[in-house]
Amino acid sequence: MDLFEYQGKQLFARYGIPVSPGNVAETVDDAVRAAEAAGYPVVVKAQVQVGGRGKAGGIKLAASEAEVREHASNILGMDIKGHVVRRVWVERASDIAEEYYASFTLDRAAKQYLGMLSAEGGVEIEAVAASNPDAIARLSIDPVDGLDESVCRAWVEAAALNPAATDGVVDVLGKLYDAYVDGDADLVEINPLILTPDGRVHALDAKVSLDENASYRHPEWDEYAATQELDDRERLAKEKGLNYIGLDGSVGIIGNGAGLVMSTLDVVNQVGGAAANFLDVGGGADAAVLSNAIEVINTDENVRAILVNIFGGITRCDEVATGIVAALGRVAVNAPIVIRLDGTNAEEGRAIIAPHESDRLISQPTMLDAARKAVELASR
Amino acid sequence: MSIFVDETTKVVYQGLTGSQGRFHGLRNRAYGTQVVAGTNPKKAGTDVEGVPVFASVADARDATGATASCIFIPAPGVRDAVLEAAEAGIEFIVVITEGVPAHDEAFFFNDLGARFPSTQLLGPNCPGIISPGKCNIGITPGEIARAGGPVGIVSRSGTLTYQALHEMTQQGIGQTTCVGIGGDPVPGTSFIDCLSRFEDDAETRAVIMIGEIGGSAEEEAAEFIRTKMSKPVVAYIAGVTAPPGKKMGHAGAIISGSKGTAAAKIEALEAAGCRVARNPTEIGGLMAEVVAAL
Numbered sequence: 001m002d003l004f005e006y007q008g009k010q011l012f013a014r015y016g017i018p019v020s021p022g023n024v025a026e027t028v029d030d031a032v033r034a035a036e037a038a039g040y041p042v043v044v045k046a047q048v049q050v051g052g053r054g055k056a057g058g059i060k061l062a063a064s065e066a067e068v069r070e071h072a073s074n075i076l077g078m079d080i081k082g083h084v085v086r087r088v089w090v091e092r093a094s095d096i097a098e099e100y101y102a103s104f105t106l107d108r109a110a111k112q113y114l115g116m117l118s119a120e121g122g123v124e125i126e127a128v129a130a131s132n133p134d135a136i137a138r139l140s141i142d143p144v145d146g147l148d149e150s151v152c153r154a155w156v157e158a159a160a161l162n163p164a165a166t167d168g169v170v171d172v173l174g175k176l177y178d179a180y181v182d183g184d185a186d187l188v189e190i191n192p193l194i195l196t197p198d199g200r201v202h203a204l205d206a207k208v209s210l211d212e213n214a215s216y217r218h219p220e221w222d223e224y225a226a227t228q229e230l231d232d233r234e235r236l237a238k239e240k241g242l243n244y245i246g247l248d249g250s251v252g253i254i255g256n257g258a259g260l261v262m263s264t265l266d267v268v269n270q271v272g273g274a275a276a277n278f279l280d281v282g283g284g285a286d287a288a289v290l291s292n293a294i295e296v297i298n299t300d301e302n303v304r305a306i307l308v309n310i311f312g313g314i315t316r317c318d319e320v321a322t323g324i325v326a327a328l329g330r331v332a333v334n335a336p337i338v339i340r341l342d343g344t345n346a347e348e349g350r351a352i353i354a355p356h357e358s359d360r361l362i363s364q365p366t367m368l369d370a371a372r373k374a375v376e377l378a379s380r
Numbered sequence: 381m382s383i384f385v386d387e388t389t390k391v392v393y394q395g396l397t398g399s400q401g402r403f404h405g406l407r408n409r410a411y412g413t414q415v416v417a418g419t420n421p422k423k424a425g426t427d428v429e430g431v432p433v434f435a436s437v438a439d440a441r442d443a444t445g446a447t448a449s450c451i452f453i454p455a456p457g458v459r460d461a462v463l464e465a466a467e468a469g470i471e472f473i474v475v476i477t478e479g480v481p482a483h484d485e486a487f488f489f490n491d492l493g494a495r496f497p498s499t500q501l502l503g504p505n506c507p508g509i510i511s512p513g514k515c516n517i518g519i520t521p522g523e524i525a526r527a528g529g530p531v532g533i534v535s536r537s538g539t540l541t542y543q544a545l546h547e548m549t550q551q552g553i554g555q556t557t558c559v560g561i562g563g564d565p566v567p568g569t570s571f572i573d574c575l576s577r578f579e580d581d582a583e584t585r586a587v588i589m590i591g592e593i594g595g596s597a598e599e600e601a602a603e604f605i606r607t608k609m610s611k612p613v614v615a616y617i618a619g620v621t622a623p624p625g626k627k628m629g630h631a632g633a634i635i636s637g638s639k640g641t642a643a644a645k646i647e648a649l650e651a652a653g654c655r656v657a658r659n660p661t662e663i664g665g666l667m668a669e670v671v672a673a674l
Contacts, residue, residue, distance in 0.1 A: 106482060108595045111489055111566050143486040144494060181483055214481035216456055245626050258563060259537020259592050262618040262628050266642075267659045269621045278628055283478070283519070283538070284400075311539045311546070313507060314400075314519050343542055344521050367543075368661050 001210045001224060004047045006089040008206025012190075015179040017172055018202035022091025031072035032065055034090035040064060041093040044071045048083040049229055051124070056080045061093055083229065094204060098162055099192035101125050102173060103207075104180040107140065113180075115139040115147070115173070117159040121192035147177040161195075168201025169193070184214035233299050240292040242279060249274025250378040252297035252306040252335065254290070256281050256315045264309045267367060273375030276303045283314040290323025291330065298333055304378035308339040309367055310349075317341040317349030325356055336377050338362045340370035382511035382557040383532065383577040383584075384472055384500060385448065389515050392417040392440040392470070394461050395452035396428050404452065404476070404519050405431065411522040413515050416444040437468040448472040450508065450517045455479040458504060462488045466496045474517050475503035475568070485566035492568075501568025507538040507560035510545075520545070520558065528554035529583045530674065531667060534574035535590035536563050536597070540618060540660060544588050547664030553671055556584040563592065571601035579609050586612045586670050588663060589654070591645055593619030593628070598645040606652035612674075614666045615649045616657040617642045 003011065006024040013019050023034035024047065035042040046058030053059055058080050060071035068090070078085045099122035107114035118136045120128045128135050137159035141147055149170065156169050172193065180188045189207040196202070215221050230238065237244030243258070247265075251273045255261035258280050265275040277297065281289050290308075297303055310320050324339060336359060341349040353363050362377075364370035391408070395401035396418025406429060409415035417432055417440035424435035434440040437449060449465040451458060451474065458480045465473045485504060492499050502509060508518015513527030524542060526549040533548070533555055535541040541560045548555055559574050561567045571589060578584045587609075591598035598617065605613050620642040622628050646656050655670065657663040 106486060106565055108565055108597070109600065111486065113486065142490050142494075143483065144490045184481055184483055186482060211482045213455065213479045214483070217481075245628065247623065255539070257537060257539030258628050259535075259590070259618045260539035260543065262592060262622055263537075263540060263543075263616075263660055265622065266618065266620045270659060275621070278622075278626075280628075311542045313521050313538060313542050314404075342546060343524065366661060368659060 001212050001228065002049050003208040003210065003224060004049065004087070004227065005045065005206050006047055006087070007224060007227070008208040009089070009203065011183060011208055012179060012203055012206050015175045015183070017175045017179065018200065019206070020091040020094055020202065020204070022089055024087050024089050025072065026087050028069055028072045028076065031088055031090050032068050035062065035065070035068045038090060038092040042068065042090050043093050044068060044075060045089045045091070046075045046078060046080060046085040047087040047089055048080050048085055050081045050083050053080060058085065094194060094202070095197050096194045097197045098165065098195040100161060100165070100169070100194070101128070101191045102169070102176060102193045103187065103189035104177055105187045110140055113141040113143055115141060115155065115177070117155060117173070119159060119161050125191065147174065149174065164199050165195040165201050168195070172201055172203070184211045184218060185209060186211050233296060236299065237279070237296045240296065242281065242289070242293055242296060244296060245278040246300070247275050247277050248302070249276045250302055250304040251374050252276045252300060252303040253309070254279045254281060254293045254297065254306065255309040256283065256285055256311065260309065260311055264307065264367065264371065267371040268307065268375060271368070271372045271375050273371070273378055276300055285315050286319045287323035287326055290320050291327040294324065294327035294333060295331055298331060303335050304380070305335050305374040306333070306337045307370055307374035308337060309370060310341050310343070312341070312343030312345060316345045317343060318345045318352055321349035321352035324361070325352060328356065328361065333360070336360045336362065338364055338370050338374040338377065340364050340367055382514055383574065383581055384502070384557065384559065385509055385511055385515040385517060387514040389448050389472070390414045390416045390444060390446045391448045391450055391517055392419060392437060392444070392446040393450050393452065394419050394437065394465065396420070396431060397423050397433060398452055401452035402428055405450070408516050408518070411516040412513070413517060416446050437465045437470060441468050441470065446470065448517060449474065451475045451477060453477060455481070459484040459488050462501065463491065466492050466499045471499055473499065473501045473568070474506070474508050475501070476506065476508060476518050478505040480504040480564065482565045485564060489566050489568060502559065503562045503564070503568055505564045506562030506567070507541055509557065509559045511557045512555050518560070520560070524549055525558065526554040529556040530554070530585035530671065531588060532556045532574070532578040532581065532584040533558040533588045534571055534578070535560050536592050537590060537618060540590050540616070543660045544590055544663055547661065548667065551664045551668045553667060556581060571597055572604045575601060575604055575609060579611055584611065585674050586614070586667065588667060589613055589615045591615065591617045593617070593622050593642050594640040596639065599648045602648035602652040602654070605649070605654060612670045613654045614657060614663060614670060615654045616660060616663050617645045617649070
């Protein structure tokens, strides 16, 4: 789960990382109040989870109430690469002497944590990594050992920052590491981490991605659920506990297991179609789950055919078949359903489907046959 | 032969008294696995259809000589369960549970590596391991597998593992061992761990490797295949059409920037001499050709 900048900054502040005084606002009046509390001049920043806000006109400096009103009214409601701005973050403007980059994430190849620190902040780190990889000081951290302060200091020195920033950066990195581990983040990134002319180090931006598997030990994350950038269908799927991602095609996909569903998307593509979604009902899905999955896909007007691809392990094909039949009885399904069942209780499942087979419910023996049939129906 | 497990493997089920643990533990026993014990601190002294339940893995091991563990404990308890098994001297730990926090995985993987270097962890979030006719630990439906080899299978995806077993069995080709390593960010067992053992296993003569988008494990495996493997490998990668930046179910299955794409993985595997199937059904046909030429 990705956080907005303001949520990331509030999280950083809880771990003691210096951030500028500021507040989030959903209206122009609230933006003015936030500016007055922070003190002029302020920066008004669009809160969207997409890069390139500045270039799109989503970040503006304001020295007075009139300027805050002007910029906030322009930015709120603005469309930045398909993301509508619903909130702005208003914070005291900072004087910048230098801009750095700092982050912690998992190095999956090494199976350890990776810290990255660079004197070349303020730009995309991928660009720095490509043009000048030596400008990034990397530190591999064993999760059992954690980040030792002396190791951290040596790392900061290796990054060749302004020596005046060393103590401040060591302090921020220690706190950022805690936010990463104790905060159960997949990624914490500060870009830029700035040094001010008077020698203070603080976070001017915040990028945080949280590990949703750890939500059971973070009740404070509940507040983020309301601000997730989900469309209505994604929200419906989430409420029903389904793993759904919307795509652009016309074949609705339901399967069990992430690998099999991804593979189904690929096979649909190979036979000339395009998937309307990724929907993984997970292991052990029963009739109710399948019925919910059909309902979610049924709200997508682009869907011209639905492909249900199940290989039963924990999941039992008879349960799946029962769910499909139940869904057909409960809602008017807009598109024909093509179903392929294999694995645990596949024969029982096919027997449940058989009496209901029609031009609206078609059983196919293999994944490839089912994909061909679904694509053919979708292109009619 | 088989890798990691065989007919002598004795398994303790951590979480045998829960619904999933009970269902699959008994299913594994019915398959022929030596299911020797379960653990539950509150139900020590009882049994699950004849399988004795102990308070701890250490007690279970002392009483039964268990060598492997299979964990069905809910995600919040997995970290402690893994460490408990390792501290009790269990050599092979299989974690079926999904939804384990990544920081827990990173911690226990590295802690095991430092304190118990000979302990092999498989998972979390994996279907387990099956050596057809000998031992089935986890949730793989045993009836779709076929004993006798000569094919070894290693896969990051559960249901695609079943699909591959099914394709082989349909072709009349047996399997030595099938390992589901799971789709999480820190898998205890890697592709390379399995490939190197298949390379050393006399009965395994060809290998199927099933990967997916995200990370660089397939590229690392390709390098291993290119430099260290003599046996033929048929590969399949799921997620060719997955858009960047979208987590497709598995915590590990995400394309970040230009990294982790299916195209890059397929290219690396082909450059390493693998035959790469374009869809799961093709795995069967390609492997049939490979086996016929052995």
